[in-house]
Amino acid sequence: MILDAILAMFSGSKNDDEDQEGGGVGKTLWRIMSIIVVIAAAYLSWRCNTEAGTATTMKVLFAILSGVFGHMYLAFYVIYRLVLGNKCV
Helix, strand or coil, X not given: CHHHHHHHXXXXXXXXXXXXXXXXXXHHHHHHHHHHHHHHHHHHHHHHHHHCCXXXXXXXXXXXXXHHCHHHHHHHHHHHHHHCCCCCC
């Protein structure tokens, strides 16, 4: 994900050997959280598009895109759907 690349730029490690030797728990936790974000974004996208009656091929495409841009999609979902009260139709 884009956020992973940005975090790697500012992590301060100079080479790949340092990443393999230390910091395994933090890196594993980061990957688990990234997977959770991807799954949550894809699920919410799939659910809203199912309620809207979107074709399956488009639901798959939208789920993939929302998974790739997971953090942005979840922010959009929280603001547009929950805060502003726009329901999935």
